[in-house]
Amino acid sequence: MAVFLNFCDEDTGKSFTSHLNKALANSSISTFFFSPTQPPSDIQGSMEECKAFIIIVSPNYAFSFFCLDQFSYILSVQWRRPILPVFYNVEPLHEYKTPIHVAKHPIGLDSRIDDVMTLLDVSADGARMIGIHGMGGIDPDIYDVDIGINLIKRKIGSKDVPVVIDDVDHYRQLAKLAGNIDWYCKQSRIIITTRDEHVLNVCNRVQHHHIYKTKALDDAQSLERFSWWAFGRDQPMQEYAQLSKDVVSTAGGLPLALEILGNYICDKTTIEEWEVAVAKFKIIPENDVMQKLQISYDDLDQIENQIFLELAGFFTG
Numbered sequence: 001m002a003v004f005l006n007f008c009d010e011d012t013g014k015s016f017t018s019h020l021n022k023a024l025a026n027s028s029i030s031t032f033f034f035s036p037t038q039p040p041s042d043i044q045g046s047m048e049e050c051k052a053f054i055i056i057v058s059p060n061y062a063f064s065f066f067c068l069d070q071f072s073y074i075l076s077v078q079w080r081r082p083i084l085p086v087f088y089n090v091e092p093l094h095e096y097k098t099p100i101h102v103a104k105h106p107i108g109l110d111s112r113i114d115d116v117m118t119l120l121d122v123s124a125d126g127a128r129m130i131g132i133h134g135m136g137g138i139d140p141d142i143y144d145v146d147i148g149i150n151l152i153k154r155k156i157g158s159k160d161v162p163v164v165i166d167d168v169d170h171y172r173q174l175a176k177l178a179g180n181i182d183w184y185c186k187q188s189r190i191i192i193t194t195r196d197e198h199v200l201n202v203c204n205r206v207q208h209h210h211i212y213k214t215k216a217l218d219d220a221q222s223l224e225r226f227s228w229w230a231f232g233r234d235q236p237m238q239e240y241a242q243l244s245k246d247v248v249s250t251a252g253g254l255p256l257a258l259e260i261l262g263n264y265i266c267d268k269t270t271i272e273e274w275e276v277a278v279a280k281f282k283i284i285p286e287n288d289v290m291q292k293l294q295i296s297y298d299d300l301d302q303i304e305n306q307i308f309l310e311l312a313g314f315f316t317g
Contacts, residue, residue, distance in 0.1 A: 229262025
């Protein structure tokens, strides 16, 4: 019998995992014990030969690309093979929280996370879909739909899984990607983000009381977020306090608009320059987000404009 050890070398490679590897070997159980320097193809080939997997979750495990890449591959090949988790110097909580990178100056984020966590209710029985609707990004295309549906159902059907489906713009996308609640094991949680609440309501796919509408920042939060980008501090300089409030009043509480406006105005060094900028902001309708975002583009000189367009081409193919 061969066992694959998935672990963070920095945390346990020379301590716990090394001792575990030796103990398994003494019990006539062969192991695959790899370091980050070995070729991925060698590691993946060994995974496919294993009869079981031991995942050693340690404090830096979630920050290691090597660990997470292995773990992802284990999930793709482990069909009917046991995965045994070992928690080393971390609490084996049902809700294992990992810090993630978020935007700079995430003003007002905590209360919104609390609202979403309440909807998720991870301790409740039964799979649950929740919807988050508001501003979004660029929509992905879907190819090979039937193959994809079968693959998704096969991968998630026997596991409690967290699933995030981002920026859905048509109910058919949701039907193909998220499927029905009976696709999922009882503790699975599915989060769907969209700009169009109708997508969530079609066929009552997401129950109405499981839908969260994203909230704009209030006046105090908006001023704080703008100030971080315009002044590098949480409140405006005294002589710019009223002008800052005037700018914030044009952003409609939208975090991205506040960031763009703050970046645009941060190099204006006189009251007169600020007054000109504020007058420009005020003629834009409050709900016209794209025109607000275009201000910084329009302010580029000819050479900067051309550089921007050249770089943008890399992202559009």
